[in-house]
Amino acid sequence: MSIFKKIITAVRGGAREAGEAVVDANATRIFEQEIRDSEKHITIAKRDLTEVMAKQMQAARELAQLQTSIKEHEGYALQALEQGNEALAIEIAEKIGELESNLADQQQANESYLKSADRLKELIKKSERQLTDYKRQLSMVKTTDSVQKATSAITDNFSASNSKLLSAKDSLERIKQKQANFDDKLKAAEQLESESGDSSLKAKLQEAGIGAQQSSAQSILDRLKTK
Amino acid sequence: MNIHTIATHLNQLQDATETGFNFDCTPIDGDIDVLQVEIIGREEIPIFLSVSDNQILCIAYLWGEDEVKADLKANMIEAMLEMNIPMPLSSFAKVEDKYVVFGALSINSSLDDIELEIVTLSDNSLEVISEMDTYLK
Numbered sequence: 001m002s003i004f005k006k007i008i009t010a011v012r013g014g015a016r017e018a019g020e021a022v023v024d025a026n027a028t029r030i031f032e033q034e035i036r037d038s039e040k041h042i043t044i045a046k047r048d049l050t051e052v053m054a055k056q057m058q059a060a061r062e063l064a065q066l067q068t069s070i071k072e073h074e075g076y077a078l079q080a081l082e083q084g085n086e087a088l089a090i091e092i093a094e095k096i097g098e099l100e101s102n103l104a105d106q107q108q109a110n111e112s113y114l115k116s117a118d119r120l121k122e123l124i125k126k127s128e129r130q131l132t133d134y135k136r137q138l139s140m141v142k143t144t145d146s147v148q149k150a151t152s153a154i155t156d157n158f159s160a161s162n163s164k165l166l167s168a169k170d171s172l173e174r175i176k177q178k179q180a181n182f183d184d185k186l187k188a189a190e191q192l193e194s195e196s197g198d199s200s201l202k203a204k205l206q207e208a209g210i211g212a213q214q215s216s217a218q219s220i221l222d223r224l225k226t227k
Numbered sequence: 228m229n230i231h232t233i234a235t236h237l238n239q240l241q242d243a244t245e246t247g248f249n250f251d252c253t254p255i256d257g258d259i260d261v262l263q264v265e266i267i268g269r270e271e272i273p274i275f276l277s278v279s280d281n282q283i284l285c286i287a288y289l290w291g292e293d294e295v296k297a298d299l300k301a302n303m304i305e306a307m308l309e310m311n312i313p314m315p316l317s318s319f320a321k322v323e324d325k326y327v328v329f330g331a332l333s334i335n336s337s338l339d340d341i342e343l344e345i346v347t348l349s350d351n352s353l354e355v356i357s358e359m360d361t362y363l364k
Binding site for chain 2: 139142143146147148153166167169172174175182
C-alpha cells in the first residue's frame with residue numbers, strides 16, 4: 001500500500017488509539033534505513049561510472065593509436081613491395097594482421113564500456129528519482145505524525161489550563177469587539193487632546209488678543225512708521 | 228530554526244515589528260515542540276507553530292465539526308476548495324475533527340517571513356470565519 005493511501009486510511013479510520021502513530025515508529029526507521037541504503041548505492045554507482053568512463057577513454061585512445069599504426073604499416077608494406085622485397089612485405093603484413101586483431105578487441109572493449117556507462121547513468125537517474133520519492137513519502141509520514149502530536153499537545157494544553165474553547169463565531173465577535181473598543185479609545189483620546197490640549201488654549205488666547213500675536217502686515221507697517 | 232528562536236524574536240519585536248502587530252508566544256509541552264503565538268488583540272484565535280525536519284508549520288484552528296450546519300457541509304467544503312488558491316500564503320485543511328487554515332514554510336525561512344506568515348494566517352482566519360459564518364451554527 002502506498003504511503004499516501006496508508007495515511008488516508010489511518011486518518012479517516014479515526015479508530016486509532018491515543019498516541020498511536022499513523023505508521024509505526026519501527027516502519028519509519030526501516031524507511032529511513034532504505035533511504036540511507038539508496039544513497040549509498042547511488043554513491044557506489046557514481047564511483048563505478050567514473051571508473052568505466054575512464055576505462056572507455058583509455059580504450060578510445062588505444063583505438064586511435066592502433067588505427068594510426070595500421071596505416072603506417074600499410075605504407076611500409078607498400079614500400080617493401082615497391083622495392084620487390086616480398087619477404088619483408090609479408091612480415092609487415094603479419095604485423096598488420098596482429099594490429100587489426102588488437103583493433104577488433106579494443107573496439108569491442110570500447111563499445112562495452114560505452115554500454116556500461118549508459119546503463120550506469122540510467123541506473124543512477126532511476127535511483128535518484130526513487131530516492132526523491134522515498135524522501136517525499138517519509139516527509140508525509142513525519143508531517144502527519146508531527147501534526148498529530150502537535151494537536152494532542154494543543155488539546156492537552158487547553159484542557160490543562162481549563163480554558164474553554166470558544167466557537168469560531170464567538171471568538172471573532174470578541175476580537176471585533178476588542179478592535180472596536182480600541183478604535184473608540186483612540187477616537188476619544190484624539191477628541192480629548194483637541195479639547196483640553198495646548199492647542200485649544202492657545203487658540204482661545206489668540207482670540208482674546210492675549211499673548212504673542214501673529215504679526216500682520218498692518219502691525220509691521222505701524223511699527224515701521226513709529227521709528 | 229527552532230521554536231525558541233522564533234519565540235524570542237517575536238516577543239522582543241515591540242515597535243520594530245514589520246507587520247504592526249505585537250505577539251505573545253508560549254511554548255507548549257508535548258511530544259514535539261509547539262509554539263502558541265497570540266497576536267495581541269486577537270488572543271481568541273492563536274496560531275500554533277511547529278518545526279519539523281524540513282518545514283515550519285503554522286496552524287490556526289477555525290471551527291469544529293460540531294459547529295458546522297450539517298446540511299451545508301458539502302457547500303462549505305466546496306467553498307474552501309475554491310478559496311484555497313486565492314487565499315494568500317494559507318490553505319484549508321482538517322485535523323481530526325477541526326477545520327484549520329495553515330501555512331507551511333521552508334525550514335530556511337527568515338524570521339521576517341515567519342512573522343509575515345503568522346500575521347497573514349491570522350488575517351485569513353478572521354476573514355474566513357466572518358465570510359463563512361453562514362455555514363456555521
